Amino acid sequence: MAEAIWSSDTGEAVYRSRDPVRNLRLRVHLQRITSSNYLHCQPAAQLGKDLIDLATFRPHPTASGHRPEEEEEEVVIGWQEKLFSQFEVDLYQNEAACQSPLDHQYRQEILKLEDAGGRKNRRIFTYTDSDRYTNLEEHCQKMTTAASEMPSFLVERMANVRRRRQDRRGTEGGILKSRIVTWEPSEEFIRNNHVINTPLQTMYIMADLGPYGKLGYKKHEHVLCTLKVDSNGVITVKPDFTGSKGPYRIETEGEKQELWKYTVDNVSSLAQPEEEEREQRVFKDLYGRHKEYLNSLVGTDFEMTAPGALRLFVNGEVVSAQGYEYDNLYVHFFVELPTSNALPEWPVLYCEVLSLDFWQRYRVEGYGAVVLPATPGSHTLTVSTWRPLELSPVAELRRFFIGGSLELEDLSYVWIPGTFKGERLSRFGLRTETTGSVTFRLHCLQQSRAFMESSSLRKRMRSVLDRLEGFSQQSSIQNVLEAFRRARRRMQEARESLPQDLVSPSVTSVS
Known part of the structure; x- marks a missing residue:
């Protein structure tokens, strides 16, 4: 060959x-x-x-x-x-050469091999x-494969x-x-x-x-x-x-x-079908136990929101600030929550940008506000800011030398003041100057029982439609006719409750 x-x-x-x-x-x-x-x-x-x-x-x-x-x-x-190699057989047959427990174990195994007829x-x-x-x-x-390799x-x-x-x-x-x-x-x-x-x-x-x-x-x-x-x-x-x-x-x-x-x-032997099936059952049981273990770490006292309430989690950071007159900036911010008796509103993020001079005196660089994202996920928001302005050289000199400048007593005035109860908000007469912008990165999470209920409802509706298949259109028509009949009955009851002199000639309806 x-x-x-x-x-x-x-x-x-x-x-x-x-x-x-x-x-x-x-x-x-x-x-x-x-x-x-x-x-x-x-x-x-x-x-x-x-x-x-x-x-x-x-x-x-x-x-x-x-x-x-x-x-x-x-x-x-x-x-x-x-x-065992021939070298190991010759070595471990001498008991004096055995120093570690592993050496003595090898000696015993070699002696057993010799009694059984020697190595194969x-x-x-x-x-x-x-x-x-x-x-x-x-x-x-x-x-490397180089013969003259110099190790680094x-x-x-x-x-x-x-x-x-x-x-x-x-x-x-x-x-x-x-x-x-x-x-x-x-x-x-x-x-x-x-x-x-x-x-x-x-x-x-x-x-x-x-x-x-x-x-x-x-x-x-x-x-x-x-x-x-x-x-x-x-x-x-x-x-x-x-x-x-x-x-x-x-x-x-x-x-x-x-x-x-x-x-x-x-030449590893291939698994038989019954062995593969048994292995799949073992993995399934293992994953199930691991899921139970994770659930035990979370516990059963997981806090749920009250019915009809929405919980909002916001984790964010200030990414950057640019376009301002001075350096050494820092940011004050707070979140205003909507009142319970108001119309459906969303939390507002207010921010105040200030700068610090060499003498540790601060200057207001701008105010800004933005509504928090209404959808869960990661969001990057850029907030444009402004500051009040005095039209006099003395005010600018005071701002430069001693750090004083006009400030807002109520930061909510940047958006809609919490004390405002009227229908129209006028800022006529307030002189402002556009300054820079601040970039926020926010990660939002929402929690509500309504999400679970709507998810389960969608699943139930999906399963019903899957079972009905071709009867879904017929079901929709029946629903429309039933709604029409209920509306017709309510209209007739309303007509009967009116005085007879106010009732107009009846209109023939289609049943």
Whole structure:
């Protein structure tokens, strides 16, 4: 069989999955092709470095004198499944080399494997998230592919950050305690709080490509695939799953160079229909419980408005002020609510713009008013202002030097004074000057029982019309005729109550 294409794209691939990562299964196939010394003898006019005929150079297993399991190996690996290397087997068989609880656990597992007949894997093994290799690899990883890479300050700082799940909650006497200011932060505290620390788990699929009979040396270990999974279900694979692409290649270094090929395929089992249905029920139950939890946070004592009342919430800010004579501006404002015995009105926002001079004396720069928005949502309002004016040089000098100026005793005079009871409001004789404008950004929210009632009424009417479908027009005609009959009866009752001499000849009506 001739294999003509190698996959040279060894970059990362990112996947997102809602399934538990424990269901992930990978099939890794590793095969020795030949000594790379044969490749150096190939003429340059052939297919090239990445396009070779593997059938030409693949030695027959019996001719090479090696067993088939040493030439080729295939294993199926689960997420965070530990496969021991020959180096680890030799190391942990010596009890004196076990220092941590994890080392003793590995020793017990290796002894059980030896009693059961030995390992099933030979060259392919794994490093899980708990192994020391994972920590060292995260510290020593390169940021670029350059052989002479000079790490920058940021690279050095980021290399010291291990993205692991950390419990930063401090409790004292069962009460959650948190410090707003840390006066003497440690190096670990700085690393943990100045970097986005997303919980992450890492796994390495490795291969021991040492010569036959000399397995178990660290210098012959090569990374086949790196998998990283964070708490959001994002899976990062480097290199990507082989799929329809060609196998990846590894060319060893040293006196006896060899060429290997390997593939990494996702062989996770697909969920059965009944499992998917069960999963949907679980998610539905989970979302329902979360909704109940949120409702419990709000509580049952949610304050409702009185029937027939409207509650208005306004959250706003002063965005800018422009066009005024002096700087160092500040704004006074208040909201006037409509009286209960008046016609339906809306709240009015009054504002007074003042400036402060060097001697901490203030000057009136303008008055303005605007009706608050009648619709909920975000609104940007620009209020034009004016100020009273005296037509004398003395008044302007007094305003400039000592800060005095004409002021309104009642700010509501800008709009309609609250004390005004007449029909016409005259400002004749009041001299004013247009000044600048103030921009407000307001976020309005309205609350009323009528909104809930109208919403439920619309839903009921919509459902009725959906059920009636083609009978809706007939229903409208019947309603009109019924209204006409009621009006006709009222008219006849009114006619009968009048004196007979005032009753005009009857008009024939259409029933």
